[in-house]
Amino acid sequence: MRILFNRRICSGHARCNEKGPDVYGLDEMGYCLPRSPIVPPELEEQARDGARNCPEGALTIVED
Amino acid sequence: MTEAQAGPSPPTTPDHVPASLVFSYDFSGDPMFATAPVDAPEHLTRGAPDIFYSPLNGGFWVLKRFDDMREVSRRPDVFSNYPAGIPATVGRSRKMAPIEIDPPELDRYRYTLGPALAPPKVKAMEDQVRSIAGPLIAACAPDGRADFVEAVSSKLPVRMFLRLVNVDDSESEPLRILHRQLFSGATVEARIHAGVTLEKYYTDLVRQRQDNLGDDLISRYITATPEGGAFSFEDVVDATMQLFVAGLDTVTNVLSLTWDYLARHPEMQQLIRDDPSIIPSAADEMLRYTGIISSTRTLTQDFEFNGVRMKTGDRVLMPLNLANRDPEVFPDGGEVHFGRKINNHLAFGSGPHRCLGSHLAKLEMVVTLEEWFRRVPAFSLDPHDPALSHGGHAFGMDRLPLIWEAAR
Ligand code: HEM
Numbered sequence: 001m002r003i004l005f006n007r008r009i010c011s012g013h014a015r016c017n018e019k020g021p022d023v024y025g026l027d028e029m030g031y032c033l034p035r036s037p038i039v040p041p042e043l044e045e046q047a048r049d050g051a052r053n054c055p056e057g058a059l060t061i062v063e064d
Numbered sequence: 065m066t067e068a069q070a071g072p073s074p075p076t077t078p079d080h081v082p083a084s085l086v087f088s089y090d091f092s093g094d095p096m097f098a099t100a101p102v103d104a105p106e107h108l109t110r111g112a113p114d115i116f117y118s119p120l121n122g123g124f125w126v127l128k129r130f131d132d133m134r135e136v137s138r139r140p141d142v143f144s145n146y147p148a149g150i151p152a153t154v155g156r157s158r159k160m161a162p163i164e165i166d167p168p169e170l171d172r173y174r175y176t177l178g179p180a181l182a183p184p185k186v187k188a189m190e191d192q193v194r195s196i197a198g199p200l201i202a203a204c205a206p207d208g209r210a211d212f213v214e215a216v217s218s219k220l221p222v223r224m225f226l227r228l229v230n231v232d233d234s235e236s237e238p239l240r241i242l243h244r245q246l247f248s249g250a251t252v253e254a255r256i257h258a259g260v261t262l263e264k265y266y267t268d269l270v271r272q273r274q275d276n277l278g279d280d281l282i283s284r285y286i287t288a289t290p291e292g293g294a295f296s297f298e299d300v301v302d303a304t305m306q307l308f309v310a311g312l313d314t315v316t317n318v319l320s321l322t323w324d325y326l327a328r329h330p331e332m333q334q335l336i337r338d339d340p341s342i343i344p345s346a347a348d349e350m351l352r353y354t355g356i357i358s359s360t361r362t363l364t365q366d367f368e369f370n371g372v373r374m375k376t377g378d379r380v381l382m383p384l385n386l387a388n389r390d391p392e393v394f395p396d397g398g399e400v401h402f403g404r405k406i407n408n409h410l411a412f413g414s415g416p417h418r419c420l421g422s423h424l425a426k427l428e429m430v431v432t433l434e435e436w437f438r439r440v441p442a443f444s445l446d447p448h449d450p451a452l453s454h455g456g457h458a459f460g461m462d463r464l465p466l467i468w469e470a471a472r
Contacts, residue, residue: 009138011418014183015408029175030182030423055408056134056415 001039003047004060005032013055020050024059032058075119080375086119087112089126090455091358091383097455102321102354104455105385106398115372122151124360124379125372130390130410132370133382136361137415140166143361143380145417149457150360150379161302163310167416172290173303177420180284186423189224193428196223197435205439208470209446211463216436217319218244220428221312229304230280231269239265239308247313248454248462266305270297281307311421314356315428317460321453322350322429323436324464325400327445335402336437343437346402347429352409353400355385358457359413384410443468 003023012031016024023046025033032054039047039061051059077086089109091097096104109116114128127133136143146164147153159165162173179185200219204210222240226233242265245258270282274297277283285300295303326333336343361380368374387410389397394409412419419425445451446465453461 009415011415012178012182013412013418013422017183026183028182029178049405052406053408055410055412057408 001041001044001047002062002064003034003037003039003051004062005034005037006056006058006060007032009056010054010058011056015053015055016050016059018050019053020046023047024050034059076123077117077119078123078375078378080373081117085113085115085117085372087116087126088120089116089118089381090120091381091459092121092456094455097459098453101356101453101455101459101461102325102385103398104459105355105358105383106389109383109386115370118381122379124150124381125374126381126383128383128386128390130387130393133384133387133410134414136369136380136382137359137413137417140170140416142364142367144364145361147362148360150381152379158298158302160306160309161299162420163306163417169292170416172288172292172295174416174420175290176284176288176295177281177303177307180281181420181424183423186427189227189424190427190431192227193220193224193431194435196220197428197432201432201435201439206471209465209467211465212323213316213320213461213464216432217316217323217461217464218312220319220432221315224424224428225308225311228280229269229282229307230278240312243308243312246309247458262308263301263305266308267301270301270304310419311424313460314421314458315425317356317458318351318354318425319429319432320461320464321354321356322347322433323443323466324445324451324453324461325350325353327443327464327466329400330442330444332400332402333437333442336433340434340437342402343433344426344430345404345407347426347433348407348409349400349402349404350429351411351426352388352394352397352404352407355383355388355409355411356458356460357411357413358383358385358459359417360457384413441469 010032012029014026014030016032017026023043025035027033048061051061094108116126118124118126144166146159148164162170197220200216204215218240222236226236242258242262245254249255249258273282282304285295285303359382363374363376363378366375412422443466446467449465451464
C-alpha cells in the first residue's frame with residue numbers, strides 16, 4: 001500500500017494524524033507529513049482511516 | 065465587525081442572474097433560527113438549486129454542495145475573503161486580519177499563529193482547559209439547574225483565551241459581557257458600543273504588552289519576523305481583536321448547541337455515560353452536525369462557476385452546515401452518530417483560511433464534555449424556561465436553561 005499526498009491542498013486539519021498517528025506525522029504548522037510513502041501491512045487500517053477523514057481530500061491510498 | 069451593518073435593503077437581483085436561480089434564503093433573520101438553528105439551513109433551502117441567488121441582504125449567491133464550497137475556498141484569486149459579512153460591514157477603515165486577508169499576504173499571519181495552535185501545542189493546554197471547565201461545572205452541578213450559556217459555554221472560552229494572551233482572570237467577566245453584547249446586543253447601538261470599547265481594550269493591551277513581552281500569542285505577533293514583513297502596531301491590534309472574535313462566540317455556540325441536542329436526546333447522553341472514550345469522536349460529530357459558520361467570499365473577476373455566470377463584486381455565502389449534510393458525502397448527514405467512521409467535515413472551513421483554532425476548539429469541547437458527565441446526571445430542557453437561538457454568520461444560542469436531579 002502507498003500514500004499519495006497532495007501537499008498543495010493540505011490545510012492543516014490534522015485529522016490524518018488523529019486517526020493514523022503512526023502513518024501521518026505533522027510539521028511545525030500542524031500540516032501533514034506522511035512518515036513514509038509506503039505503508040507496512042500492520043498500519044494499513046490507520047492509513048485508510050486517516051485518508052478518509054481528510055476534509056481536503058489531500059490523501060489517496062493506492063492498494064498495490 | 066465593530067461597525068454597523070447596512071440596514072435592510074429591498075430585494076435585488078442583477079441582470080446576469082437567471083430567474084430560475086433566484087430563491088430567498090434569510091440566513092440571519094428567519095424565525096426558524098430562533099428555535100431550530102441546526103436544521104434551519106437545510107430546511108430553508110430545500111428545493112433551491114445547488115447554486116442559487118438570494119435577493120435578500122443586498123443579494124448573494126449560496127452554495128449548497130460540499131465540493132463547491134471546497135473548490136471556492138481554494139480559489140482565493142477569484143473568490144476573495146474581503147470584505148467579510150453579508151451585507152458587508154460598512155465604515156471600517158482597516159481589514160480584519162487574518163480573515164479578510166488573501167494569500168500570499170495571509171501567509172505571514174498563519175506562519176506566526178499556526179505553530180502556536182498546532183496539535184502538539186494544544187495538547188499541552190489540556191490541563192489548563194480542565195482547570196477552567198471543572199470549577200465552572202462544579203459550581204452549578206449542585207443546583208440542579210443552570211442556563212448553560214451563562215454558567216458554562218460563554219465563560220469557558222474567554223477564560224481560556226485570557227491564558228493564551230496572558231491576562232489575569234479578573235478581566236474575564238467584563239470581557240465576556242462585552243463580547244456577548246458585540247454578537248447578541250439588543251440594539252445596533254449596543255453592538256457598536258461594545259465594539260468600540262473592545263477595540264480600545266485591545267489597543268491598550270497590545271501597547272502594554274510591547275514593554276512586557278512573554279510567551280503568549282500577542283507577543284508572538286509583536287516579535288514575529290515572517291517573510292512578508294513584521295507586523296505594525298495596528299496589525300497586531302487587529303489580529304488580537306480578531307483572535308477573540310473568532311475564538312469566543314464560535315466555541316460558545318457549538319458547546320451550547322451540543323448540550324441542547326443532548327438535553328433533547330437522553331439516549332445519546334447515555335452512550336457517553338456508558339463509554340466516555342467516545343467523547344472525542346462525539347465532539348467531531350457535533351462539530352459536523354452543527355456546522356455553525358456561513359463564510360463569505362467576493363468575486364474579484366467575472367467567472368463561470370460550475371455552469372453559473374458570476375460577476376465581479378458578487379457575494380457568495382457558504383453555509384458549512386449544508387456541506388456537512390451534503391448527501392453525496394454524508395448520506396445520513398441529518399442524523400447524529402457519535403461513532404461516525406468517516407467524518408471529513410468542513411466545520412472549520414477549507415483551503416488557506418482553515419480555522420487556526422480548530423484544535424483548541426475541539427479540545428475545549430472534549431474536556432467540557434468529560435468534566436460535565438463526571439459531575440452531572442441525566443439532564444433535560446427546562447420546560448418552564450425556553451431556550452433561545454439566533455441565526456447569522458455564526459448561528460448559535462443566547463440562552464439554554466437546563467434541569468437535572470440536584471445532588472442531596
Ligand atoms: C467550534 C469553534 C470554531 C469554529 C466552528 C470555527 C470555524 C472557523 C471557520 C469556518 C473559519 C474559516 C472562515 C472562512 O474561511 O471564511 C475560521 C477561521 C478562523 N478561526 Fe475559527 N472556529 C472555531 C474556533 C476558533 C478558535 C477557538 C480560535 C482561536 C484560537 C479560532 C480562530 C480562527 C482564526 C484566527 C481564523 C482565521 C484564519 C484565517 O483567516 O486564515 N477559531 N474558523
